[in-house]
Amino acid sequence: MPGARAGSGFEIVSREDFSDVTYLLQVHHPLMAKAARPGQFVIVMSHEYGERIPLTIADFDRNEGTITLVVQAVGKTTREMQQSSKAGTSLYSLAGPLGVPSRIGQAKKAVCVGGGLGVAPIFPQARAFKESGAYVIGIVGFRTKDLVFWEAKFRACCDEFIICTDDGSVGIKGLVTEGIRRTIEKHPDIDEVVAIGPPIMMKACAETTRPHKIRTVVSLNPVMVDGTGMCGGCRVKVGGQVRFACVDGPDFDGHQVDFDDLMTRQRRFTKEEKAALERWSESCRMKNPAAPDSPPSPSPAPFSNNSSNGLPELPDPFEEVEGG
Amino acid sequence: MAKKKTIRTIPQERTPMREQGPGERVRNFGEVACGYRLEEALREADRCLLCPDPACVEGCPVSINIPGFIRKISEKDFRGAYDVISAANFLPAICGRVCPQESQCEGVCPVGETLEPVAIGRLERWVGDLAITEGWANIPYIESNGFRIGIVGSGPAGMACAADMAKAGCEVTVYEAFHQPGGVLRYGIPDFRLPNEVIDAEVERLRRLGVKFECNTVVGRLFTIEQMVDEMGYSAVFIGTGAGYPKLMGIPGDSLNGVLSANELLTRCNLMHAREFPAYDTPLPIGRRIAVIGAGNTAMDAMRVCLRLGAEKVHCLYRRTKAECPARAEEIHHAEQEGIEFHWLANPVEVLDDGKGNVRGMRCIRNELGAPDGSGRRSPVPVTGSEFEFATDMVVFAIGTNANPVIGQTSKLRLDKRGYLEVDATLATSMAGVFAGGDIVTGAATVIEAMGAGRRAARAMKAYLGIRDADVADFTTPAGSAAKLFGIDLRERNFARIRIA
DSSP states (O other): OOOTTTTTOEEEEEEEESSSSEEEEEEEOHHHHHHOOTTOEEEEESSTTOOOEEEEEEEEETTTTEEEEEEEOOSHHHHHHHHHOOTTOEESEEEEEESOOOOOOSOSEEEEEEEGGGHHHHHHHHHHHHHTTOEEEEEEEESSGGGOOOHHHHHHHOSEEEEEESSOSSSEESOHHHHHHHHHHHOTTOOEEEEESSHHHHHHHHHHHGGGTOEEEEEOOOOOSSSSSSSOTTEEEETTEEEETTTTOSEEETTTBOHHHHHHHTTTTHHHHHHHHHHHHHHHHHHOSSOSSOSOTTSOOTTTTOOTTSOOOOOOTTTOOTTO | OOSOOOTTTSOSSOOOOOBOOHHHHTTOOSOSBOOOOHHHHHHHHTTOOOOSSOHHHHHSTTOOOHHHHHHHHHTTOHHHHHHHHHHHOSOHHHHHHHSOGGGTTGGGOTHHHHSOOOOHHHHHHHHHHHHHHHTOOOOOOOOOOSOEEEEEOOSHHHHHHHHHHHHTTOEEEEEOSSSSSOTHHHHTSOTTTSOHHHHHHHHHHHHHTTOEEEOSOOTTTSSOHHHHHTTTOOSEEEEOOOOEEEOOOOOTTTTSBTEEEHHHHHIIIIISOGGGTTTSSOOOOOOSEEEEEOOSHHHHHHHHHHHHTTOSEEEEEESSOGGGOOSOHHHHHHHHHTTOEEEETEEEEEEEEOSSSBEEEEEEEEEEEEEEOTTSSEEEEEOTTOOEEEEOSEEEEOSOEEEOSHHHHHSOOOBOTTSOBOOOTTOBOSSTTEEEOSHHHHSSOOHHHHHHHHHHHHHHHHHHHTOOSHHHHTSSOSSOSTTEETTEEGGGSSOOOSOOO
């Protein structure tokens, strides 16, 4: 094995499950904890045969020397990690922090919006705004009450905190855009909105703020390979120009981003993603015919309740817009 | 030595190298060119006239003593041949495969004036491969000098620089952003041209010299160049990060699904093993009728990779003609053999959408050749009214790269207008103790040019640190003795301090 760190890897020191699809990994990497800034991301390979996936850094602790990743199990790699990445195990590769750090400017009043997989990465931004002395309004969206996480963490750094749920089981019933609308009504002096989540949710946020001409920053997370500007797979159209999310971003002006183009490009590998997931689910079944305890607790494995054709439901990450 | 060889007495025909047949090889990733056997190598070595004033050495960017190692082959002192090569080039198995010899050593070989030139590259490869199978590695006795050298990028420039600095006694650490070392050798050049095992062997040899490789390290982001010379305590730093920011054409439709850069295609296939999907997780859906834009070595690699991944037909569109195309002669030849169809003087102006965000074809335009441009080649001029449609379901751009912005974004190093690092004649950057070479300075070039730059930077770093060894003395005139007096570098005759910092 030629990998320089092969065998050692990057140790996962703790793990927490927020729901049956969302889990948190705290990874030991003192140098990265020191270097990380809000808005940056990492590229992770869970094992030698794995693919390189971009994950936003949800938090970093310079004293403990750890970075925190919050992962949503949507495809083969993230579901496999859900099973295999436990405290004490290691990630094969972890490169970062990547991307240009978010510009935490002179905003006096900032709104931080997180939907779905964007809830965790919006947290360091909210905290950074707070530390810079801004009045921070946090808005997060979930499908339902049971999926809510980090409420206390957000409340600690937000002057106002709004939860939106699709079913109204907690907070506002509706999408995060509803939360933004109400916030704009209440606060005419918002300097900046930062929105992180699935493309369709960020698009909706940008459209909500556009008539009010509020600076709106979105964090894009397209398919990447290297994350260092080398492959161009993550190119996005911003203001009619081609930019690479990995080195020119990931933050861009939400009013300039061509979201339709982004969403089309995110479907590049739909067929292969589905095939990989099916094959993997099949191999899991073969390994554990009974499979009562193989999925990590507390989450029931997504494939154990599969549909009649014997295949798992593949959630389309862009339709599944919790809180979007 | 026996009777003096002349152009009449040497074997007239260049010894051919056995190759996998085109029909067979397009179905596998095994090496196309199989390398010489012993008797073939001896026969080819016999074709060298052993010129006393060899032009080939001048033609070699790292000045390998070419007649010297060929003589050793003829004398059946193969270990000796390896010793001669490895004095100048630590990576013969790689260079023998990927150097554009026809425009370097072989291009100036006097035998080539009447016959075909001596197959220097093939002989170098033969020696390099033998060294790998025999486990030879010239690990000199190294006395540590206490200097610590940081190298950014584990590609050919970084590896060459690392070898020289380690041999000089420095403690060398090479940082690599990917999870495996090798840089472009690993992600860019496909297995059928340069097998991964060869890279592994050469990396291993560097490790035995004491070079440390740190993967998963994105310098600039994890720590900066300034931090390396400052708090991390590196005595000198070499930056060899490569060009790597692929160019796109900026034409309508170039963000459609099915349009990708050659860099992405090759990285997915080579580094990430997409060809073994789903055993490896990285996918690379391949079209049936593929158009590759560009005709450099990267384009040739991309096309031949597509064939091996199962494309039915692969087309190459180039805006100039075959005469201007920058690829290595052997690569074009191999591509033609494998059934790649070339369309010279054609360029896309739009990629067409199938209505679902996928490629269904391109609108192209025909060119004619006009006046020579800055590169000295005749420039392509579009012919009005010559537009035509070209059916394709996958478009790969292999039209070059721009400077990678990461180092520029994260350091105060001075950049030139195009975003590449600015260096002086000794490859020193605007920051004391920081040197740079390879594609991040010159823009996209070749493996051996990057290695040459790595070695030149190593010489400059040694001079900067005040390390005296044979290489430093050679600094100004690589071949000659004019700069030396009794083995002492002329620049060292005074009492001026060599080490500035």
